[in-house]
Amino acid sequence: xxxxxxxxxxxxxxxxxxxxxxxxxxxxxxxxxxxxxxxxxxxxxxxxxxxxxxxxxxxxxxxxxxxxxxxxxxxxxxxxxxxxxxxxxxxxxxxxxxxxxxxxxxxxxxxxxxxxxxxxxxxxxxxxxxxxxxxxxxxxxxxxxxxxxxxxxxxxxxxxxxxxxxxxxxxxxxxxxxxxxxxxxxxxxxxxxxxxxxxxxxxxxxxxxxxxxxxxxxxxxxxxxxxxxxxxxxxxxxxxxxxxxxxxxxxxxxxxxxxxxxxxxxxxxxxxxxxxxxxxxxxxxxxxxxxxxxxxxxx
Numbered sequence: 179x180x181x182x183x184x185x186x187x188x189x190x191x192x193x194x195x196x197x198x199x200x201x202x203x204x205x206x207x208x209x210x211x212x213x214x215x216x217x218x219x220x221x222x223x224x225x226x227x228x229x230x231x232x233x234x235x236x237x238x239x240x241x242x243x244x245x246x247x248x249x250x251x252x253x254x255x256x257x258x259x260x261x262x263x264x265x266x267x268x269x270x271x272x273x274x275x276x277x278x279x280x281x282x283x284x285x286x287x288x289x290x291x292x293x294x295x296x297x298x299x300x301x302x303x304x305x306x307x308x309x310x311x312x313x314x315x316x317x318x319x320x321x322x323x324x325x326x327x328x329x330x331x332x333x334x335x336x337x338x339x340x341x342x343x344x345x346x347x348x349x350x351x352x353x354x355x356x357x358x359x360x361x362x363x364x365x366x367x368x369x370x371x372x373x374x375x376x377x378x379x380x381x382x383x384x385x386x387x388x389x390x391x392x393x394x395x396x397x398x399x400x401x402x403x404x405x406x407x408x409x410x411x412x413x414x415x416x417x418x419x420x421x422x423x424x425x426x427x428x429x430x431x432x433x434x435x436x437x438x439x440x441x442x443x444x445x446x447x448x449x450x451x452x453x454x455x456x457x458x459x460x461x462x463x464x465x466x467x468x469x470x471x472x473x474x475x476x477x
Contacts, residue, residue, distance in 0.1 A: 179218075180464075180465075180468075181214075181217055181218050181221055181318060182214045182215075182217070182218055183468075184318055184319065184468055185210075185213070185214050185217065185318060185319075185321070185322050186214065187468065187471065187472065188319050188322045188323070188342065188345075188471065189203070189210065189322055189326065191471065191472035191475050191476075192322075192338060192341060192342065192471065192472070192475040193322065193323070193326045193329075193330070193338065195475065195476075196330050196331055196334035196337070196338050197326075197329050197330060197331065198329060198330060198331040198332070199329070202329055203326050203329050204325050204326035204327060204328045204329040204330075205273060205276055205279070205325050205326065206272075206276075208272045209272045209273040209276055209279075209325075210325065212269045212270055212271070212272045212273050213269075213270070213273060213321065213322075213325065215266075215269040216266040216267070216269040216270045216286055217266075217286075217289075217318065217321070219262045219263070219265050219266035219269060220262070220263065220266045220286060220289055220290045220293065221293070222262050223258075223259045223260075223262035223263045223266065223290060223293065223294070224290070224293030224294065224296070224297060226246070226255055226258050226259040226262065227259045227293065227294050227297035227298065228293075228296070228297040228301070229244075229245055229246040229255065230246050230252060230255045230256065230259070230297070231297045231298050231301070232297075232301075233246050233252070234367075234371055235364065235367035235368055235370070235371050235373060236367065237367070238366055238367030238370060239363070239364040239366060239367035239368070259294075263290055266286065266290065267286070267287070270282070270283065270286055273325075278328070279325075285321075289314055289317070292310055292313075292314060293310075293311075293314065295310070296310045296311060301373065301375070302368070302372075302373035302374055302375060303374070303375075304374060304375060304376040304379050304380075305376050305387075307357070307361075307375065308354055308357040308358055308361070308376070309354070311353060311357050312349075312350045312351075312353035312354045312357060313350065315349045315350065315352075315353040316346040316347065316349045316350035316353070317346070318346075318349070319342045319345050319346050319349065320342060320343070320346050322342070323338065323339065323342040323343075327339075338475075341406075341471075341474060341475060344402055345467070345471055347398075348395065348398075348399070348467045349464070349467070351391055351392075351394060351395040351398070352395060352460060352463050352464045352467065353464075354387075354388075354391045355388050355391045355392050355395070355460055355463075356457055356460035356461070356464075358376070358377065358384050358387055358388040358391070359388055359453050359456050359457050359460060360453075360457055361375040361376065361377035361378075361384060362377045362381065362384055362385065362388070362449075362450075362453045363450050363453035363454050363457060364377070365377050365378055365381065365450070366450070385431070385434065388431075389428070389431060392424060392427065392428065395420075395424070395463075396420075396421065396424055399416055399420060399421075400416070403416060403474075406474060406477060407477055408473075408474060408477060409473075409477070411473050412470055412473045412474055412477075415466065415469055415470045415473060416466070416470055418466070419462070419463070419465065419466020419467070419469050419470060420463050420466040420467055420470070423459040423460075423462040423463050423466065424459070424463055426459055427456045427459045427460065427463075430452050430455060430456050430459075431452070431456060434449045434452060
């Protein structure tokens with residue numbers, strides 16, 4: 179549901195105030211609803227496919243939380259994923275009949291294919307799986323922007339485009355951080371079944387990547403806020419919604435990374451509860467970034 183809320187929030191608070199003609203969007207309400215529904219259904223199909231592919235690994239990584247194979251048979255999971263993909267395609271029909279949007283019939287199937295490729299292969303390739311999910315996360319605000327771009331006022335194109343590309347970069351960095359942390363959380367089961375994520379192959383490098391990515395985000399966000407001319411409220415939201423959970427995450431990870439110690443711990447498996455907490459903090463960071471967006475659009 180966060181996906182749909184993100185797309186709707188961007189349209190209402192970022193796009194709508196910058197339209198050339200009030201309430202005349204690039205795509206109508208029916209077409210936009212189809213976009214939202216299709217995006218949600220594709221994401222749901224990806225989740226089902228991921229649970230199907232990770233069934234055995236999740237029995238180790240998440241005992242008691244396995245859905246496919248316990249509450250839903252693998253065959254039924256396959257059928258559910260296929261049904262969701264078909265429903266996603268049908269949801270796009272109103273948009274595909276809109277002049278100028280015929281090429282969108284490639285984007286959504288490609289996104290669904292990438293999610294399934296992630297579930298059944300890319301997930302177990304160092305870094306590639308993390309990048310695939312993060313690129314798709316970053317694409318969500320850009321879908322709204324390019325759908326409604328033809329209806330934007332000429333003098334607002336650069337401003338709206340800059341804001342939404344910046345938010346896409348934020349979403350990408352936040353997703354990379356969370357995806358790498360999730361891989362670190364799942365080291366035990368992934369290693370048993372030969373899923374060679376970066377966390378399995380080079381766990382210290384994975385931890386350094388996560389922290390480097392987080393520091394990049396924490397440096398880049400205030401630089402952007404200063405450049406954008408943000409007032410007190412955006413800075414406050416950024417500090418509480420993004421900076422606070424990020425700071426707690428760094429504090430949680432510092433002992434594992436070996437900050438202030440002569441030798442870091444040799445085995446990351448005992449640190450799984452820490453990674454689980456940090457993964458939840460990463461979600462809060464994403465929500466904080468989303469809450470920040472309407473205030474930046476109003477500047």
